[in-house]
Amino acid sequence: MSELVTGEAVALELRPARLPSRALAVLLDLTVAMLVYVVLTIALVAATASLDDAAQIAVSIATSVLVLVGAPIAVETLSHGRSLGKLACGLRVVRDDGGPIRFRHALVRGGIGVVEILMTFGVVACIASLVSARGRRLGDVFAGTLVVRERVPVVRTGFLPPPPPWLAGRFSGLDLSAVPDGLWLAVRQYLSRMQQLDPQVGWAMAERLASDLSARTGTPVPQGVPPAAYLAGVMQERQAREARRAFANGAAVGGPAAGGVHPADAPGSYEPPAGFPPVAAPPTAHVAQTAPAHETVQTAQPDEPSSDRPAGGTTGSTSFVPPA
Template structure:
């Protein structure tokens, strides 16, 4: 099974669902929708027997649209991308950056699905899925979504490490609206893979991502804050905001910590409880600025630390 890879050559643990599993999930969803449609139609026929032919035709069209078109849209919106068929086969619809879908994503997928699945008997969807490198149909392309495998072997998923305690809530005032999904994806996947990188390469990558993120938010990286710790704190702030939008103001900011699947809403398969967060390395004070470290010729052991220990 192929993996997604970001522009920084960081592997993404989300595994795109392929055509066979997606086709089976769609068939199950269609079977349930058709069964509901038939049951509702039989009930309406008995209830509208006294109406004229035009009224019965209008009601039949309305039921078709509501059940076979509106039903899947409502289900995917409320379940954050998990219809009955997708739950049965361990699939989930997520955004391109790995986050949970919203109503607009489900609406675009549902409307285009009428053409490429219902009207063409799935031929257009199958061709598009076979051509796409990530198995996406046209509805996914226009909605900016991706169907992924949610069930992965135990112990294979990585976690986004939490920031040090002294950075908690420090970036609550940042404007994150201008940060593109592609940059969020790169940051998240760097954080899940930074322990596997060479220290010098990892530090350079963190500095580059932190600079890009600071340019998008309009606020520079605070002095003395390591770039990796800065990235972790900003990602946590974004996840906390998404959790509050999804579950209300009572959501705990720490609940936004998610794994590489990046799905903070609904069923979160890779949540690490706050009690399992390891202690930070050294005293809880910001480490020295990277400019104070020796440059050129310095060994990897002399590189400045990230200021926190990722989860084991």
Template structure:
């Protein structure tokens, strides 16, 4: 697993590609480029049969640069780091910070590839990839890029740690409508991986994310509340609101008589005495004390309240 940490905390799970997968992807790319170069060379030989040797040599050099050098550069630039071989092997070229590459990155990689791949038959690239801890060749080092695996085995999604009990429900009045999905994703990924980060890196990342979240909501972070605990409490508040929306929709459907059987007979209700009708039963308890509208502290394995130490956060002194 890569140790890269970006500003938006979305590339913490990058997996650098190793030599075997990169060599297979390169072999596929070279086979395709070589076939194209042979076809172009045959076409140029037929079209320039009347030229002298100097002109034919110039055309051959131009074809070499256009197909074997310019072709991979153009493909990586237009596909944002996914050539045909890399696409087949589930690889992709990205910047050191996890972002998509641009033309200058592909140009440096292509220029260095002429030396370490074409001129040395890949020996230099293999040695550099074996020496590098992240499997980078010289072109990646000079271009500031990294080849990563896009297709990785699907694992169990890490759960967001619950907030400390002394913060549950504290941000019930916070306006979260202006918070973009990208920021929610960054906060969630930080919370699920905060115990894997270096203490100083994790603290600075939490403070930056808390500042961005406070800027979007228009309410500053409360004094004395750690940034990580603040993020967990706000995420918990958003999850509680989403749950109330779902329960509210189910309750409204039940109130409109939505629980009817296929034969038109209502189900899930209770008969009303003297009325000859059925009254639907509410799907969830109404909001209020102990209802869906009240903040629910996180529960432990035995059904009791989670102690502060189990959440990963501690109350301020």
């Protein structure tokens, strides 16, 4: 991901296109341009047969410049950064701030592209793209542009089972500000896949995640609460806080609310348990807001098992079924 900051100080997370996809797009564009050039050359040779050699050479040079330089500039300007090859590969040229390009951006990219792509057979462009952290060639650097991927694979998130009813509101006093995003992602992934895991493996993962989560919050897991139910309860509490913060009316923009989660407050990184595939944080735009005045934070107290809670720490009659 590449974080771009717009003029309104909004952070955008875009996925820059790398060398293989860009090279394929350029190859498609050049193939189409050469076909058009050959067709136009044949037509012009027939139309200018009565002219002398100098005039025919001038027409040929003008045609090559128009097709190989002028046409790509016009196409990128009119399509706002999408040539035929980029459209086929799901790419697009944007400005450094994420906005659409204009004629001057396309002109600089096209002019420098003649040297680094056509005259050097793409060697200079390949070297510049490999050296650049965001895969930019020299034309992108001087024009202030970036080629990004428009078609990003959609990650399907599984259903998160709700916690048992007797855990409702049990974790309202937890301090979740020290929990990193990597741990939240691991917990969410486990809850969405726990029914597909081997019972013993799933139970071990739940214990590991519950131990890490309790260490971050500073409050031990309540006795008699299964680790999977504990994870579901804390995750529900976190989602409830995020929903309250998002829909709070009249809240001033400032630091994170008490108990809230913000990437800047997540110290360090988190290594998920063995068996989890690598996870990456989805593109998000974080807006920190203060909590409403009526919202208070309570300290977590080790409550006694309630009368409506099943004995022995089982989940009872609920849709949540932790691993055996």
